[in-house]
Amino acid sequence: MSSPLRIVPAKRTAATAAQLAEFGRQTFQDTYAAQNTAEDMALYVAENFGPEQQLAELQDPNTIFFLALMQQQLVGYAKLTIGSGLGAEPGADVRNRAELQRLYVQEDWQGTGLGASLLRRCLDETRQRGCRSLVLSVWEKNEKAQEFYRRKGFKQIGETEFRVGNDVQTDYVLRRGL
Numbered sequence: 555m556s557s558p559l560r561i562v563p564a565k566r567t568a569a570t571a572a573q574l575a576e577f578g579r580q581t582f583q584d585t586y587a588a589q590n591t592a593e594d595m596a597l598y599v600a601e602n603f604g605p606e607q608q609l610a611e612l613q614d615p616n617t618i619f620f621l622a623l624m625q626q627q628l629v630g631y632a633k634l635t636i637g638s639g640l641g642a643e644p645g646a647d648v649r650n651r652a653e654l655q656r657l658y659v660q661e662d663w664q665g666t667g668l669g670a671s672l673l674r675r676c677l678d679e680t681r682q683r684g685c686r687s688l689v690l691s692v693w694e695k696n697e698k699a700q701e702f703y704r705r706k707g708f709k710q711i712g713e714t715e716f717r718v719g720n721d722v723q724t725d726y727v728l729r730r731g732l
């Protein structure tokens with residue numbers, strides 16, 4: 555019998571955008587609320603997880619979203635962008651660098667291997683598109699995600715700023731060859 559859990563490319567529709575907005579808001583709150591002010595959290599969520607913003611991201615031709623669906627329920631997703639200057643040398647050709655911009659697994663599903671499955675799907679996709687490396691940024695205080703990426707072969711190549719509301723934070727930039 556096949557598993558009821560499926561990982562599928564997202565349809566670039568308003569209905570998917572609404573699902574992603576709700577899910578992204580919830581997972582962002584679950585992950586970061588304890589270490590950020592309510593005001594900064596509210597500002598970030600309003601700027602990034604509105605349905606219009608999600609639809610614009612879904613319809614960007616350089617992005618690919620993979621959804622993890624249990625029956626029709628969204629339990630995780632990954633967002634990839636093809637062509638990323640994150641952590642690149644000035645003037646470098648970035649067309650064959652992909653960026654994992656979001657990887658979110660619902661709280662109840664964390665630790666079940668779902669994050670690893672979504673990442674595998676992203677690695678397959680970026681290889682098929684001829685990319686040579688996958689980069690991402692992760693908050694210096696998000697030790698769980700750092701450990702996850704370290705186990706999956708990512709190495710730190712630098713740091714970058716990331717703004718949550720009015721708080722300018724430090725993210726580590728990680729890279730993995732493909």
Ligand SMILES: CC(C)(COP(=O)(O)OP(=O)(O)OC[C@H]1O[C@@H](n2cnc3c(N)ncnc32)[C@H](O)[C@@H]1OP(=O)(O)O)[C@@H](O)C(=O)NCCC(=O)NCCS
Nearest residue numbers: 657658659664665666667668669670692698699701702705
């Ligand atoms: C980080 C995240 C994507 C990992 O996905 P996950 O489904 O929980 O992780 P998996 O069950 O696939 O675990 C994969 C590996 O990471 C390890 N791992 C997972 N959680 C860990 C933890 N808290 N501490 C140490 N290792 C951990 C697992 O042991 C496993 O290692 P292995 O493959 O060597 O056996 C997920 O926890 C998540 O969505 N967190 C909230 C949002 C977030 O922080 N996203 C990343 C932002 S950059």
